[in-house]
Amino acid sequence: MSDQTYPVHEVFHTFQGEGVHMGRPAFFIRLFGCPVQCPWCDSAGTWHPKHTPKNIQRMTARELVDMALEAKVNHVVITGGEPCVHDLNELINLLHEHELFVSIETSGAFEIKGIPDWVTLSPKKWKLPIQANLLRAHEFKLIIEEPADIEYYSDIISDAKRWSEAHVWLHPEWSQRENNDVLNAISNALKQPHSPYRAGWQIHKLYRVDFLDVRSKASVPLGGDLSKGF
Numbered sequence: 521m522s523d524q525t526y527p528v529h530e531v532f533h534t535f536q537g538e539g540v541h542m543g544r545p546a547f548f549i550r551l552f553g554c555p556v557q558c559p560w561c562d563s564a565g566t567w568h569p570k571h572t573p574k575n576i577q578r579m580t581a582r583e584l585v586d587m588a589l590e591a592k593v594n595h596v597v598i599t600g601g602e603p604c605v606h607d608l609n610e611l612i613n614l615l616h617e618h619e620l621f622v623s624i625e626t627s628g629a630f631e632i633k634g635i636p637d638w639v640t641l642s643p644k645k646w647k648l649p650i651q652a653n654l655l656r657a658h659e660f661k662l663i664i665e666e667p668a669d670i671e672y673y674s675d676i677i678s679d680a681k682r683w684s685e686a687h688v689w690l691h692p693e694w695s696q697r698e699n700n701d702v703l704n705a706i707s708n709a710l711k712q713p714h715s716p717y718r719a720g721w722q723i724h725k726l727y728r729v730d731f732l733d734v735r736s737k738a739s740v741p742l743g744g745d746l747s748k749g750f
Contacts, residue, residue: 524610525578527552529566529601532733533591537724539640539659540687541623547591548730549584549611552576554602556627556647560665560693564740566601571740581611589618598636599625604653608634625661628653643676654680659687661720665696667705689720 529552536546554567565571588596596615598608604626612634615622623638628649632639641657643649654677662673670690677688690706692699710717730736 521580521582521614522610523580524607525580526584526606526611527576528579528584529563529573529576530735530737531584531587532730532736533593534724534730534733534736535727536595536597536623537722537727537729538691538720539661539689541595541638542723544595545593546595546597546623547588547593548597548599549588551598551600551603551606553605554600555605556602556629556644558644558646560695562694562739563599563601565737568740581614584611585614585618585620588615588620594619595621595623597623597625602627602630604628604630604632606633608632608636612636626653628657632656641677643673645672648676651680654682657682657686659689661689661691663691663693664702664706665693667701670705670709683716687718688716689718691720691722694722694725 529550531549533547536542536544550563550566552566557567565573598611603624608624612622622636623640624632624636625640625642626632627644627647628641629644629647631650632653639657640659640661641649641653642661642663660677662670664670690709692702692706696702706719709715710719724730
């Protein structure tokens with residue numbers, strides 16, 4: 521084992537609320553740091569200068585894996601922030617030694633250092649994904665803030681010709697979850713002949729399951745409007 525440590529924003533026992541593994545019990549490791557800086561990010565405590573914690577705990581791979589094992593789940597999700605600004609090799613390898621299934625959630629803008637079992641790639645217009653990561657993605661989560669985003673992000677991932685291989689989810693950006701223009705655009709996209717899309721949602725927020733673990737941190741009210749979810 522090396523002396524490498526990871527900056528950790530939070531860890532918690534929950535279930536996966538999105539994508540193919542929706543509803544699956546999981547242990548989340550949310551790492552600190554993200555240069556992408558989406559203005560509506562509900563993990564803004566991992567990057568926003570007004571909400572950055574005073575102290576960022578650094579933990580070894582061994583410490584993180586021990587916590588995951590205590591949760592007695594088979595699925596570990598490494599997220600952020602942007603987890604791929606860190607070298608994840610040691611952490612992923614140690615999780616695999618304990619036969620845990622490892623997912624990462626990434627914007628795809630940085631090299632994935634490690635071999636996870638599952639890659640959820642959510643492209644962001646503020647820093648676009650690199651081609652190698654588009655080819656590694658098992659599913660794409662397209663965050664739709666306005667109807668035009670469907671075509672914009674679809675063009676990005678279509679260059680990798682992954683339509684027939686990967687799941688492509690359309691998620692309303694959380695502050696737009698009651699915006700009929702956004703919801704109807706997603707619905708209409710799914711209803712097109714031979715549509716490659718699937719409709720996405722964040723069911724963990726409906727259950728508020730993350731907050732059943734006291735280690736989970738509340739979302740940061742970036743806009744000061746909690747009714748919008750940020």
